[in-house]
Each structure stands twice: as structure tokens, then as C-alpha cells.
Amino acid sequence: MIRGFATLNFYAADLEAAKAWYTELLGLEPYYQVPGGYIEWRVGDYQHELGIIDSRYAPAGATERPGGAIMHWHVDDIEAAFERLLAMGAKEYEPITKRGEGFVTASVLDPFGNVLGIMYNQHYLDVLGK
Incomplete structure (x- = not known):
């Protein structure tokens, strides 16, 4: 049923500031934009999609604070x-934490209140190597 990661969406009240911040972080321009509504980049080895939505x-009931799952990007x-x-x-949201041999995580709150997870993941490298 689940085939793989397709798109991760974050929200930002200031879409232009989010565009500038993520463009600097990623070192590339968005490949798709809907003015005033949505921005999207293709990121990494598998061209996963990162989207920022105004x-x-x-959704109704969305909170103003982080919650739920954390998506970790391999670094x-x-x-x-x-x-x-x-x-x-x-x-800092979560400090650098060793989770086991070959697995280290950390996460931050971006300037727009989204949780951005990063991870050194040996399994990711093993799969990429195949």
C-alpha cells in the first residue's frame, strides 16, 4: 500500500520569507510555484518534494505549535x-542524539514554526549504494 515518500508539506504565514529561507538552505530555486499559495522544491538523491503552503x-484545527510526526532528511x-x-x-527542537550504530538524529524549528528533522542514516546510504 505505501510505496515511498512523495511530498512533505510545511506551512508558513510569510510565503516569500519561507521561499528565501529554504532556497538558501537547499541551495536551489523552487521548481514549481503557485503565487501566493504554494512553493515546491525537488530535493536530494531521489528528488523528494518539499512544499511550503501559505x-x-x-487544515481547520491546525495548531500554532509543532506536533505529530517528524520527517528526517538524511545528511x-x-x-x-x-x-x-x-x-x-x-x-533547536531536539539535540543531536545517537539512536544506534549508524543512526543519529536532530531536529529544529524553522523560522516559520515547522519541525525539520535531519538524520545520519546508514541504511539510507546502503540502499542508495545498491
């Missing part, structure tokens, strides 16, 4: 990625 379109150097995110104005 918070005016958030090759978790310490450098974490420091870069903090230097760009993100706030």
Missing part, C-alpha cells in the same frame, strides 16, 4: 547541518 490554507554530516540550520535562525 498558512491561510492550513552526510549531521553536526555541520545542525550548526548551519542554527546559524540560519532555526531553533
Whole structure:
């Protein structure tokens, strides 16, 4: 039934600020945009989609604080990625934490209140290598 990660969506009240912040973080321009409503990038080895939706379109009952699941993006150097995110104005949500051999996670709150998880994941590298 579940085939794989397709699109991760975040919300931002200031869509243009979110576009600028994520464009700097990712080092690439969005590939798709709906003016005033939605921005999307294709990211990483498998071109996963990261979308930012204007918070005016958030589902009814959405909270103003982080909650739910955390999506972790693989990074090759978790310490450098974490420091870069903090230097760009993100706030620590969860510190760098070793979860087991070859698995280290951390997460931040982006300037728009979304939880952005990062992870060094040996399994990701093993699958990519095949």
C-alpha cells in the first residue's frame, strides 16, 4: 500500500520569507510555484518534494505549535547541518542524539514554526549504494 515518500508539506504565514529561507538552505530555486499559495522544491538523491503552503490554507484545527510526526532528511554530516540550520535562525527542537550504530538524529524549528528533522542514516546510504 505505501510505496515511498512523495511530498512533505510545511506551512508558513510569510510565503516569500519561507521561499528565501529554504532556497538558501537547499541551495536551489523552487521548481514549481503557485503565487501566493504554494512553493515546491525537488530535493536530494531521489528528488523528494518539499512544499511550503501559505498558512491561510492550513487544515481547520491546525495548531500554532509543532506536533505529530517528524520527517528526517538524511545528511552526510549531521553536526555541520545542525550548526548551519542554527546559524540560519532555526531553533533547536531536539539535540543531536545517537539512536544506534549508524543512526543519529536532530531536529529544529524553522523560522516559520515547522519541525525539520535531519538524520545520519546508514541504511539510507546502503540502499542508495545498491
